[in-house]
Ligand SMILES: Nc1ncnc2c1ncn2[C@@H]1O[C@H](COP(=O)(O)OP(=O)(O)OP(=O)(O)O)[C@@H](O)[C@H]1O
């Protein structure tokens with residue numbers, strides 16, 4: 001990906017396996033979000049390919065990617081503050097069913113959407129807040145609602161860019177457990193700065209600096225890599241926890 005003369009992401013290759021939490025980490029400005037944007041259709045890479053379940057989806061617009069099975073919280077999320085938590089998720093479920101207009105409009109379709117939404121809330125531990133209006137949720141719960149809305153689209157892969165930003169320690173721990181459990185059904189590609197969390201929940205970690213991948217592998221291998229340690233010299237404490 002080029003921004004003027006700046007090559008923000010260069011020759012980055014990563015493969016997210018089914019059932020995995022795959023984390024993308026690196027210092028500020030490493031190109032993580034840009035790589036995410038290339039994968040999720042926000043910007044078109046100058047070169048390279050994005051494959052989803054074997055199909056070439058390079059440069060596809062987001063709505064097509066969503067139908068093909070790729071969901072991303074920051075981009076597709078639309079939380080309606082005055083609607084309840086359940087209604088927010090049911091809307092996403094219905095939008096997925098939207099390809100079938102008859103189902104969408106029918107009472108049966110509405111009941112199905114609500115039942116599926118309730119199931120997702122239960123899975124994410126938000127069922128206790130189902131009838132609360134979204135505006136009244138605590139920050140951490142609001143972020144979980146965003147994940148619930150993304151999951152309502154039944155993606156095969158879910159992209160999360162710093163989902164724990166602004167969360168308390170307790171909320172972060174809960175989010176970590178959630179992401180781990182989501183991966184049983186939906187692969188997760190995660191950008192995250194909380195190193196303890198990344199080391200704890202990832203199957204594979206890809207490390208970027210200055211637009212390039214410098215290491216990729218299981219947490220134990222990546223954290224023992226001297227190039228990675230060098231890149232994180234300023235944050236050595238995070239690695240020793
Ligand atoms: N729209 C843009 N125009 C010009 N340069 C950009 C643009 N977006 C990002 N960059 C540059 O591209 C590089 C990669 O940025 P990117 O946001 O992808 O990094 P990041 O790894 O996500 O960082 P952070 O951890 O701070 O979120 C940086 O040098 C950044 O300044």
Ligand SMILES: [Mg+2]
Pocket residue numbers: 032033034
């Ligand atoms: Mg970023």
